[in-house]
Amino acid sequence: MLTDKRILLIIAGGIAAYKSLELIRRLRERGAWVTPVLTRAAEEFVTPLSVSSLAGEKAYRDLFDLTDEADMGHIQLSRSADLIVVAPGTADLMAKMTNGLANDMASTLLLATDTPVLVAPAMNVRMWDHPATQRNLAQLKADGITFVGPNEGDMACGEFGPGRMSEPMEIVQAIQGALSEGPLQGKRVLVTSGPTHEPIDPVRYIANRSSGAQGTAIANALMKLGAEVVFVTGPADAARPDGVHLVEVQTAAEMMDAVRGCLPADAAIFCAAVADWRVVSASDSKIKKTKGGLPTLEFAENPDILATVSQMDDGRPGLVVGFAAETDDVIDNATAKRLRKGCDWIVANDVSPATGIMGGSENAVTLISDGGSEAWPRMGKADVAEKLAARVAQALIK
Missing domain, CATH: 3.40.50.1950 (Flavin prenyltransferase-like)
Known part of the structure; x- marks a missing residue:
């Protein structure tokens, strides 16, 4: 470029x-x-x-x-x-x-x-x-x-x-x-990526399976179209994209704070696989395995980042896109999630083990909006990212 x-x-x-x-x-x-x-x-x-x-x-x-x-x-x-x-x-x-x-x-x-x-x-x-x-x-x-x-x-x-x-x-x-002379020149887009890690003790944590590859691909595709990209990522395996405003976090609470701090934005794409729950009181030292039985862990809900941003009264991005990784009734569950969260689009994909999508190089998604659902053929994650970035550009130009 x-x-x-x-x-x-x-x-x-x-x-x-x-x-x-x-x-x-x-x-x-x-x-x-x-x-x-x-x-x-x-x-x-x-x-x-x-x-x-x-x-x-x-x-x-x-x-x-x-x-x-x-x-x-x-x-x-x-x-x-x-x-x-x-x-x-x-x-x-x-x-x-x-x-x-x-x-x-x-x-x-x-x-x-x-x-x-x-x-x-x-x-x-x-x-x-x-x-x-x-x-x-x-x-x-x-x-x-x-x-x-x-x-x-x-x-x-x-x-x-x-x-x-x-x-x-x-x-x-x-x-x-x-x-850049791309259609997203002058536009600021926030992208979240990767998993979050919710500590149990200094050596154990709760996480979702996410390599961060799709998030990195989306950031790269948006930059090719001229966007300024703010990239908030958990501890992902995928390489971080060059040229973004990079914010690295560990937990869902840290990601929520980072997202708030990175707004305003013209669009926000929430690709991160955020853990739904955290341990209420993580131990400061390693929990030892004993013969007395299993440890008792008390859980609490993590902040709902997608819903929080989607339902903002002031400072809401013009376009909010969520992701729904599902294993059953993919379209029905993702459609319900879009309505429940209040986002504009949901990108749904089937991550059941037989698909090989979770952690793989390909993805098969369905874009769900208030206009209905549109299934995209299985393709490389970079191709999915470019197609999604083009749709974001069309929406922001309108």
């Missing part, structure tokens, strides 16, 4: 500048050409030599370089790229962009361009929350600038909150979305 795309990467002065080195490497792996520009403050965190070595191109630094500026080099730089990426985007540079200031190479490039711009903000949580920064953010969005992040987490300064720059692969995904 990024082969031969030209990215102008502006690196501003913040501790997150170290992530720009990994970002360059990831972009080059995917065939993109990266032209780096460093502010003077950025050079306090990363060196022009390290940046240019990874990019394979000169790192631009000085607006008044006579060799480059003889032909108005900053104008050419700003207009020859397919996309301008600012990572990290500091509060200072965002303020300059908002007010049209142009007193160095980076700010001049940003003012002199009609090329799309993507910013990955990075700053202290108090700086991010400050009314001035929030005003600048709103104005830049109104001006057509797109953003990825920031994430919430620990800061280099010791504080915690929003302001961490997105991880390099999250930025790569955002770049792919910005350059």
Whole structure:
């Protein structure tokens, strides 16, 4: 998707500048050409030599370089790229962009361009929350600038909150979305995947059988159509998709919290095989096998993630898709589940042992909506994912 795309990467002065080195490497792996520009403050965190070595191109630094500026080099730089990426985007540079200031190479490039711009903000949580920064953010969005992040987490300064720059692969995904001409460009889709593990003691747990392969395939298919994908996964065997905003969890309660934290979204696809029950009081130490009899375990219901999101009054995704893995009366049970949960679609499949679907490379599903049911032929999980992603695109476009 990024082969031969030209990215102008502006690196501003913040501790997150170290992530720009990994970002360059990831972009080059995917065939993109990266032209780096460093502010003077950025050079306090990363060196022009390290940046240019990874990019394979000169790192631009000085607006008044006579060799480059003889032909108005900053104008050419700003207009020859397919996309301008600012990572990290500091509060200072965002303020300059908002007010049209142009007193160095980076700010001049940003003012002199009609090329799309993507910013990955990075700053202290108090700086991010400050009314001035929030005003600048709103104005830049109104001006057509797109953003990825920031994430919430620990800061280099010791504080915690929003302001961490997105991880390099999250930025790569955002770049792919910005350059994509697919029907899901600009759409954010939440996908859950894999099983959950509900602990009994430190060595035992309750889980459903799920490899996570179908969820990974769905995430990849959505990204091919230009979507920004948030991928919340339990401890699955399948490889995690590249380029997603990845959130890894263990339990159903953790997945519920993660899903809430990742909304809003244009669509949500709940492919995870979430355990229905958990042990009320998991033991802190291994439960020993004794001759006195079997241990007594008290169970409680886990949160119903699909129903919770489907029935939201505020912030409900425009399209909510659930999965129903059944062994008996597949269509009847899945149809009843869709009505009970309140989701828009249910993807039903027969996972009885004879089918070999659970943990296998193929799937045979029926898509159930308020318009009825549509059986799809048995096919590879990647093919199922692409067909489902195409249907999601059709629904969101309408």
